[in-house]
Amino acid sequence: MSAPKKGALTDTEKELLQVIAAGNVQEASRLLGCKDVRVNCLDEYGMTPLMHAAYKGKADMCKLLLQHGADVNCNEHEHGYTALMFAGLSGKTEITRMMLDAGAETDVVNSVGRTAAQMAAFVGQHDCVTVINNFFSRKRLDYYTKPQGLEKEPKLPPKLAGPLHKIIMTTNLNPVKMVMLIKENPLLLDVEALEKCHKVMELICEKCVKQQDMNEVLAMKMHYISCVLQKCGSFLKDQQDKLEGLIKSLLKGRDSDGFPVFQEKFLRECIRKFPYCDATLLQQLVRSIAPVEMGNDPTALSVLTQAITGQVGFMDAEFCTTCGEKGAEKRCSICKMVIYCNQDCQKLHWFTHKKVCKKLQEQRQKHESDSAKRLEKQAKELEEKKASEETSNAMEDLSIEQREVTSMSDTLIKTESAEPIPINAD
Template structure:
């Protein structure tokens, strides 16, 4: 039983904290109050002026112990969230009364774009609040299932940390820079095998490194499926697909004349309808080797493709893209790069003006296909 003196000390400490909170309520600076009011109204201009010109700190709290970033995240003001982060706001700051993070606030209010922004900025998905719930748990509890799936299947850098950190006497499996590249591959907004190969060409063109990367992805994929009721299925599938493409890169680089350009051309090979048969074959073959065949998303994908012949719509690539990023990700596909599916490709074929490219390299890689139908 707690001693009477200890009880009295606890009560006194609580009283002091309450008095401090009351005092803070009374003396809140007008500029501080103005910042929270601007965030409440979504007034980006006023927020920008108060922080940059009036030097209002991004680390202040209101009477409810909410920081500016927590407030902006809850209201889904993504532009304000980005601005606060760029001006020193801590992406993992907590509300001290219940340990809510900005990601949790955005999750329970169903703000998908804000969640993506916070995740990209390094928000930790494993942090729990005062009752032991993560941001994903909270999103599911309030019915924001799309947000919950986004968070659960986002590959944060913290999940890769054990692989680039030495474990006891064992050396790290990969370097930190390689881990960043793997994260970039798995989190591609528009998933296309050629995009992964291009990243390998630029950053990971070494057989031994690629083999280690495959081992990391395979291990990570297995850890995504904890049991039949607890799994991160989208992330497990993406890890598997990227691992498959890295395996193809290893095979090409292990030949007497290593050349990943030949692999790109194999993936881009089209039929008369413009469907990339190389990508279709690679994706369908990889699905046959996926270990967790009872996952709902996998079953849905296989069921859709089982009713479609190779070379017909919907393609395996488009179905996988919709699964990974949602149906909205397939909009404005006529503005994508014809080679790697990068969105809003700025370059056009100067002759026919019918296809777009994100770079001159992609234009050159695709020329052996496009030259057959380019109307000069």
């Protein structure tokens, strides 16, 4: 079936685009029921109604258009933009995820060779970049919930697909957060269930590496998740304390500065165990963290997060010291040096933070004092410089006046000593 002609819109289709811009979902639903309205019609630039809705950040409108059969991968735009690209440009993670769930292709490039993730990154929409780079469709996971070939049972019980997919889709790679997600779901608090999930993650990791279009980033993420699942399974088998002990181990800080040494060792070990030694990403990760002493930047978590999510550093956001969630705002009232997303995370971290809280407070006070002294010194130097400049300017003005007086005096002397001008007598 040939694509609609650009700009050949009916009056009702033109009205639909206006309604989409206004965000009137009810009216759009009525218009989509009209016979002369094509859900994939193209305006003069090759934009479909779905592209318009995605770019304008209208989530409900996007949902309605997709329900009516909108083509999420239409590529008739004059510059090769897709609905996913427009979603990324809008900065709306909900719409970006909606396009991906609807089957949007992530590797399509526009007229200048940029993918949707690259376009979103170019305009600073890093959250959308993270969603795109971490997307894994539920359909791909559901494949393992059905017996394949001669199998009598599936590799993954269907009831575990939902909880496991939630972990796969998380963009917070902090191991504490991942253990929390496992701990929250009773279906995963079982050694056998965790072992099955672990093996499925290994299979997906292998598939990502061996497929025609190798995806090292996704493979590394699946491997990392498998390591976390395996660690939880081993811990439950030995301790049977509902993972509280594992969380405390991951949070326990070094006495000197509170740095979570066990967490750093665990993450480094996860990276080291990546089974495909020739992978370029693995070599980059190893080069980044191998020469760094524990406690210095970059940490294994920051390097792994940057590699998998595409986010560089911490940007302008604050992250919870306990679980790594973005947007944390609650600071320790004593030292004011650590931040949490809620009181539960603060309580969970207190057992180790209390050892260094006073020391951090003293460091902060010393830093503030030194900063105040430095600012005071700078202000004093600036004041002295200003005074010096004013004195210099005054001296220069005086010198100019002296030169003018001298010049006038010389002129007067010359005038007085000159011969008198003869007067012609009649």
